Amino acid sequence: MISAAEVRALARLVDELDYYQLLELERGAAASAVKQAYYGASRKLHPDANRHLTGADAEALGRIAKRISEAYQVLRDQRRRQAYDAQLASGQTRIALAEAETRADKQALDDYLGKTPNGRRFFGLARADLDKGDLASAARNMKMALTFEPGNDGFKKFAEQIRVALRNAPPGQVGPPPIGR
Numbered sequence: 001m002i003s004a005a006e007v008r009a010l011a012r013l014v015d016e017l018d019y020y021q022l023l024e025l026e027r028g029a030a031a032s033a034v035k036q037a038y039y040g041a042s043r044k045l046h047p048d049a050n051r052h053l054t055g056a057d058a059e060a061l062g063r064i065a066k067r068i069s070e071a072y073q074v075l076r077d078q079r080r081r082q083a084y085d086a087q088l089a090s091g092q093t094r095i096a097l098a099e100a101e102t103r104a105d106k107q108a109l110d111d112y113l114g115k116t117p118n119g120r121r122f123f124g125l126a127r128a129d130l131d132k133g134d135l136a137s138a139a140r141n142m143k144m145a146l147t148f149e150p151g152n153d154g155f156k157k158f159a160e161q162i163r164v165a166l167r168n169a170p171p172g173q174v175g176p177p178p179i180g181r
Contacts, residue, residue: 002050004057010045011060018088019071027085031076038072082107112154119149126162135166 002010020027023037043049047062074080114120126141142159149155 001052002044002061004053007050007053007057007061007064010064014064014067019075019084022068022071023075025075029075031078034072034075038068038076041068079107114145114149114152114155116148119145119152119155121145122148123155123158126158130162135162135169138162139166 014022020029023034023041025033025037029037042065045061045068046065047053047058050058050061053061074084114123122141122145126138126145129135129138129141139159139162142155142162146152146155146159
């Protein structure tokens, strides 16, 4: 249980706290720590656990509980968390779930298709080569794509799939059927 005075004090601060501060977590906390912190905060600050509060104090506690839930929804999902961390660097402490999801989807698409025009172009060429069964050309184009985007994990994964297919191709043959996307 929490006292009415503690609720009022927390209600004044809750909008200034980022999600990590709200759940009392370090920035690099593991998913299990996020879950544990959320359940601990929920037990302590949930309106049902504090039925002794009434009126404005009960409303304030409800707002705090929603904010805790919001923090958990963002920090438990790795993609949302990355989007939130990027936003946090700019000084904003809150992010709407839909916005976090949109940013995470854009990041995933950029990782798959590429962020730079040349990275996207060579990735597209590699996929076309792969569809034709030309593994050697696909490997060369992926190498070029990675030249423009060396940190792109999606490109690295796709290039590795091509290398494996090349290693496993029978001698004298172009290679197996196209690798799934």
